[in-house]
Amino acid sequence: MIVLGIETSCDETAAAIVDSEHQILSESIYSQIKIHEKYLGVVPELAARSHIDRCDKVIIDTINKANLSLSKIDAIAATAGPGLLGGLLVGLTMAKSISLATKKPFIAINHLDGHALTPRLSHNVNFPYLLLLISGGHSMFLSVEGPGEYILLGQSIDDALGEAFDKTGRLLGLGYPGGPEIEKIAINGDPYRFIFPHPLRGRKNCDLSFSGLKTSVRQTAEKLSPLSSKDKEDIAASFQSTICKIIEERLINAIKLFSSYHPKARTLAAAGGVASNTVIRNTLERVANNSNFDLFVPSPKLCTDNGVMVAWAGIEHRLLGRKSDYNFDVKARWPLGGNCYEF
Ligand code: KG4
Ligand code: ZN
Numbered sequence: 229m230i231v232l233g234i235e236t237s238c239d240e241t242a243a244a245i246v247d248s249e250h251q252i253l254s255e256s257i258y259s260q261i262k263i264h265e266k267y268l269g270v271v272p273e274l275a276a277r278s279h280i281d282r283c284d285k286v287i288i289d290t291i292n293k294a295n296l297s298l299s300k301i302d303a304i305a306a307t308a309g310p311g312l313l314g315g316l317l318v319g320l321t322m323a324k325s326i327s328l329a330t331k332k333p334f335i336a337i338n339h340l341d342g343h344a345l346t347p348r349l350s351h352n353v354n355f356p357y358l359l360l361l362i363s364g365g366h367s368m369f370l371s372v373e374g375p376g377e378y379i380l381l382g383q384s385i386d387d388a389l390g391e392a393f394d395k396t397g398r399l400l401g402l403g404y405p406g407g408p409e410i411e412k413i414a415i416n417g418d419p420y421r422f423i424f425p426h427p428l429r430g431r432k433n434c435d436l437s438f439s440g441l442k443t444s445v446r447q448t449a450e451k452l453s454p455l456s457s458k459d460k461e462d463i464a465a466s467f468q469s470t471i472c473k474i475i476e477e478r479l480i481n482a483i484k485l486f487s488s489y490h491p492k493a494r495t496l497a498a499a500g501g502v503a504s505n506t507v508i509r510n511t512l513e514r515v516a517n518n519s520n521f522d523l524f525v526p527s528p529k530l531c532t533d534n535g536v537m538v539a540w541a542g543i544e545h546r547l548l549g550r551k552s553d554y555n556f557d558v559k560a561r562w563p564l565g566g567n568c569y570e571f
Pocket of ligand 2: 364
């Protein structure tokens with residue numbers, strides 16, 4: 229089975245063609261970073277206009293690179309939410325139009341479903357698995373039971389982890405998005421110089437919280453202002469190392485909870501843009517080893533937003549015979565598990 233996937237939920241216009249043998253036949257991505265960086269965050273109206281400008285070109289590029297005619301594609305998948313409505317409308321309308329013209333099924337994809345299923349594309353992991361999904365808008369521990377089937381074990385009660393990275397990056401006067409910039413400068417920083425709070429430590433559940441940490445970083449930066457390069461590096465390193473401690477402690481609880489549902493399962497996976505962070509990946513590896521779990525994390529390129537994950541999620545759902553109705557509309561919010569498929 230071959231599926232074309234289209235992703236336009238935030239600041240990347242992306243498309244890819246993937247087959248059910250886990251092969252990425254082609255992909256194309258246009259990043260809007262240059263458009264948004266001067267505002268230090270995504271401007272929804274500019275994002276939507278850029279998606280309109282680029283979406284057809286990115287799709288044509290993907291089809292040309294795969295050297296396939298559209299008649300060889302079995303289905304068209306596009307992200308329908310959660311995300312910024314203007315951008316989502318562009319990708320979803322494009323997918324419906326191609327589907328109508330080619331008479332191939334159309335399938336609306338939950339962006340989180342795309343991230344969550346990527347470890348199956350990259351590492352062929354079996355259900356069920358424990359997933360830490362950490363992106364710009366979401367932070368959660370899930371038991372992934374099947375395509376579109378999840379048990380939510382815990383989630384952030386305030387900021388998403390990517391949001392905490394981006395806000396801290398802005399505070400330190402780094403570029404957008406903040407996550408990769410913080411990782412870069414933290415390499416030269418002293419992770420022991422500042423002690424930041426560790427919210428929810430000791431709680432038995434596996435919820436997450438990052439807003440107290442963010443506030444403490446802001447207060448530290450204000451006290452030291454104006455910040456030297458060394459101050460910035462040390463704040464970044466201390467912030468990142470606190471994040472790792474939080475994840476480590478919360479993950480141990482998540483593993484216990486997951487094991488109460490699936491005593492024999494031993495797979496941990498991570499996905500979403502923040503999972504491309506090497507220091508966080510090393511932390512996950514250590515906890516997985518100590519708990520006799522195997523860790524699988526897609527390559528950094530497949531962790532951040534891309535068209536491949538949408539095409540792959542499309543394959544997973546199509547293999548179960550699912551497709552979406554043309555009335556299916558975009559959703560700014562779309563909790564995982566909401567049904568959008570005809571069976
Ligand atoms: O999954 P993603 O590409 O888009 C959303 O669905 O939100 O995640 C984007 C988030 C941004 O907050 C970005 O700063 C963060 O992922 N991110 C990172 C790194 N690369 C991207 N955070 C920490 N370290 C990184 N290397
Ligand atoms: Zn994402």
